[in-house]
Structures are given as C-alpha cells and as structure tokens.
Amino acid sequence: MAKQLAFYVDINKCSGCKACQIACKDRSNLPVGVRWRKVFQYEGGEWVDQNGQMIPSSVYTYSVSSACMHCKKPICMDVCPTSAISKRNDGIVLINADMCIGCRYCSWACPYGAPQFNEELNVMTKCDMCQDLVDKGERPACVESCPYRAMDFGPLDEIREKYGTFADPAPLPDPAITEPAVVYKPNKITKSSRSGDGRLMNLEEL
Amino acid sequence: MDTREWALLAFTILGQTAAGLMIVLMIVRAYLARAGGDLADRLTNRPLFLVVPLMALALLASLFHLGSPLNIARAVPNIGYSWLSREVVIAVAFVIFAALYTYLQWRKVGSESLRTAIGWITALLALAYIYAMGMVYMIATQPAWNTLATPVTFIVGSLLIGSLGMAAALVMGHAGLKKTETPIVNNVLQGLAISAIVLLGIEFVVLPLYLAYLATQGGAALQSLNMMIGLYGFVFFLRLLTLFVGAGVLAAYLYRNAAVADKEQTLATLAYSAFALALIGEAMGRFIFYATHYRIGL
Numbered sequence A: 001m002a003k004q005l006a007f008y009v010d011i012n013k014c015s016g017c018k019a020c021q022i023a024c025k026d027r028s029n030l031p032v033g034v035r036w037r038k039v040f041q042y043e044g045g046e047w048v049d050q051n052g053q054m055i056p057s058s059v060y061t062y063s064v065s066s067a068c069m070h071c072k073k074p075i076c077m078d079v080c081p082t083s084a085i086s087k088r089n090d091g092i093v094l095i096n097a098d099m100c101i102g103c104r105y106c107s108w109a110c111p112y113g114a115p116q117f118n119e120e121l122n123v124m125t126k127c128d129m130c131q132d133l134v135d136k137g138e139r140p141a142c143v144e145s146c147p148y149r150a151m152d153f154g155p156l157d158e159i160r161e162k163y164g165t166f167a168d169p170a171p172l173p174d175p176a177i178t179e180p181a182v183v184y185k186p187n188k189i190t191k192s193s194r195s196g197d198g199r200l201m202n203l204e205e206l
Numbered sequence B: 001m002d003t004r005e006w007a008l009l010a011f012t013i014l015g016q017t018a019a020g021l022m023i024v025l026m027i028v029r030a031y032l033a034r035a036g037g038d039l040a041d042r043l044t045n046r047p048l049f050l051v052v053p054l055m056a057l058a059l060l061a062s063l064f065h066l067g068s069p070l071n072i073a074r075a076v077p078n079i080g081y082s083w084l085s086r087e088v089v090i091a092v093a094f095v096i097f098a099a100l101y102t103y104l105q106w107r108k109v110g111s112e113s114l115r116t117a118i119g120w121i122t123a124l125l126a127l128a129y130i131y132a133m134g135m136v137y138m139i140a141t142q143p144a145w146n147t148l149a150t151p152v153t154f155i156v157g158s159l160l161i162g163s164l165g166m167a168a169a170l171v172m173g174h175a176g177l178k179k180t181e182t183p184i185v186n187n188v189l190q191g192l193a194i195s196a197i198v199l200l201g202i203e204f205v206v207l208p209l210y211l212a213y214l215a216t217q218g219g220a221a222l223q224s225l226n227m228m229i230g231l232y233g234f235v236f237f238l239r240l241l242t243l244f245v246g247a248g249v250l251a252a253y254l255y256r257n258a259a260v261a262d263k264e265q266t267l268a269t270l271a272y273s274a275f276a277l278a279l280i281g282e283a284m285g286r287f288i289f290y291a292t293h294y295r296i297g298l
Helices: A019-027 A075-079 A105-109 A131-135 A141-145 A156-163 B003-033 B039-063 B069-074 B083-107 B112-135 B149-172 B181-217 B219-229 B233-257 B264-291
Strands: A005-010 A038-044 A047-050 A053-056 A060-066 A085-087 A093-095 A116-118 A123-125 A151-155 A182-185 A199-201
Touching: A005 A156, A019 A038, A019 A141, A075 A085, A075 A105, A093 A123, A141 A151, A151 A156, A156 A182, B003 B039, B003 B083, B003 B112, B003 B149, B003 B181, B003 B264, B039 B083, B039 B149, B039 B181, B083 B112, B112 B149, B149 B181, B149 B233, B149 B264, B181 B219, B181 B233, B181 B264, B219 B233, B233 B264
Parallel strands: A005 A182
Antiparallel strands: A005 A151, A038 A060, A038 A199, A047 A053, A085 A093, A116 A123
C-alpha cells in the first residue's frame, strides 16, 4: 500500500494572505461559496488598563490554512449512505460525484468543514489533493502557490520526520476525532485545540 | 434554518406520526380484539389507512433535502456503517409491510392470526424506523445531537403523537358504536390518555437532564444550549407549554370525561385538540433541534 499523503503548513511563516485558497479555487474552478481550502484567522488575549492607558498584554493572532485532512479515520466516509466517499491507497479521500445524492450528511459530520455542497452540480465536493497533479508526480496547487513557502506536501511519515507531529492548532478540532493526515508547525503564540481561548475573526471572509 | 432542513422537519414529523400510529394501533387492537366481534377492525382500520399515505408524504418530503434526489436508490450500500442507509432501508421495509397489512385488512384477505402477525411485524419495523431516525443524528462531532436523549425523544415523541392520534381516531368512530361497546372504547381512551401523560413525564425528565448535560460540556454544546434558551427561547417555552397543555392537561380531562357516559362531544373536542397540540409541540421541538446544532471544529 502506498504511503498516506499529507499537507504541511508552517504557521510561523503564514501571513494569512489566502493565496493558497485562491490557487485552489482557481485550479479546481470552484463556484461562489465553495472553498476547499480556507484560511482561518484566530485571535485572542486582552488589553489591560494601566493608569488610564490601554496596553496590549496577551493579544495574539495567527492564521491557520486548512482543507480536507484526508484523515486516517474519515468520519465523512463512515456516515455517507451511498459509499460515494472512498480513500485511495495513498490516503487521498475522494467523493465520487456520480454516486453522491447530495444529502449533506458528510458536512454535518466533518469537523473541518471539508465536504461542501456545490449548487451547480447538486452534489458534495471537497479537496481531492489535486490528485491528477499528484499522479503526475507534481504537488497540489495550494502548496505550489504559497509565496512564503509555508506549505509542503508528501508522505505523512516523511512530513513528520521533517517537521514533527503537531496537528492541533486552535481553531482546529481535537485530532483524536478523525486522525487527520496533517502537520502544522506552531509559532510561539499558537494555542492547541484544547487550550484555545480565542475566537475566529473576519467571519465574513469565511 | 434553511429550506432543506424544513424538508427534514416534515419528513421526521410525518414519519413519527405514521410509525407512532402503527405501534399504538396494534396495541389498541390487541385490547379491542378481546371484546370480540368486528369492533377492532371497525375502529382501527380508519387510522391504519392513514399510515401508508403519511409515510409516502414523509418520503416525498425527505427528497427535498437531497441535492440529487433521482439518485435516492443509491442511499443503501453503506448499511454496515451509516445510520442514514439503515434509516432508508428500514423506512422502505416499514412502508412495504404497512401497505401489505393495510391491503389484507381492507380486503379481509388471509386468516385473522396471519394478519395480526403481519401487523405486529409492521409495528416492530415502525419502532426500528424511529430508532434509526434518532440514531442518524448520533454524530461524534455534533454534541447537541450526540446524546442518548436523541433516540429516546424521537421514540417518546412518536408514541405520544401516536397515542393521541389514536384517541382522535377512536372518538371519530364513536357515533357508530353499539351501547355495549361504548364503555370498552372509553376504557381504551383512558389508557391512551394515561400513556400520553406518562410519555409527557418522560419528556419532562429527559429534557432538564439533557440541558444540564449540554451546560457541562462547553464548546459547541454550550453554543447550542445558549441558542436554545436565547434566540429560540420563546419557541422553546411555547413548545413546553403546548406539550404540557396537550399531553398533560387535555389528556387528563380526556381521562376524566371518558369515565362519564354520554360525553361524546366533549371527548371529541378534547382528543382532537390534544392530538393537534402534541403534533405542534413535537414540530416546534424538531425545529429547535435543527436550528440549534453546532458542529465541533471549523
């Protein structure tokens, strides 16, 4: 069996520019409202009043680029009534549009919001890790587009060897739920999914 | 809540009504059959004829939830993992058996015991259908749904609507009763009223436990709780009130009046309004159910 493929994102390098999101939307020709890759801006902390002056004490913000995690335990695949969702040998989780009935059960289940309904096709769609490019030995569009070179892609064990195993930045959910095939490099202010006391910002962009 | 979830609201309420009627109907038949004669057939065939049309409407409504409804036949293969597959399969089995039983009862085909056996199989399928309907929402990433309260309240709600629906069907047949039959039917009405009150009691035990559970969970569960008692607080209150008046107060009056002779008109008014209120209360509860769920994560 081929090795499970995975995405890598360096939160320290990411500026939240959303080039990955746009590259994905462009390459996959996604309609309005469907974004297979999204960049979430997370912030928290507070200002303190010091002698009448507001001083930022623990204020933080960072961006988390997220798409389908091509999980080891894909909850979307378990709940799908039609078996339209499958996992390739190399771990890429795919939706077969011909089999999908558009019941949206997968979107209720996936904690990453990966499966999204396409109003033009009337079926669920999601990140396919640019499987055609991957099959040609190339890398997914989002990874290639990052101007900060904050993203990488490859077999999960190699990615983990290079970058560690952290997969738990807030606002992402606890990785124990679906065992996502992803690695993030945290920066000094990155909170974990359990200790996250912040909130998502700029919701109108999501 | 968007249009597609209204489709699910219609599907679940119609399905619960059909299944609840079927289950209660078989229990009532078993009691009436002891009185002998054709009393059981005369009183329970009428609501039985409603089961299949109600299910047909329910399944039709469910199609409006789908992006590609023409592919519905494909919703079966993942029966080993997906409760949605199981719900679809059991619902179809229920409709087929309900249609068969209705036909046999209507045309008086087959022996009494054969028909009764098929009736009970249909009632069991109805129960399994409602259980599967609840289990569909037991998703690990939906904390407001993923509790035992979900399948329990789906079943309790279904039996509640079924009991009061059956009571409404019985008072409809009151006029055609012989003198000796009236007390038997009134006994059944009393039984149905008590069953409604007991089921209401279960709802009123489960509900506070459920809310307390959500409050202790934090995160998405707490978000759901805040929406239930915040934005939808008024609907939540109305739902409790409707349920309490319908399945509590009116059912209690139904019980009392069924003990007195010649109260047909009062009994009819009570049974119809109790049934209507239970139905509206359950629908409001389902509205809140779909409108306030939050998924864990992004």
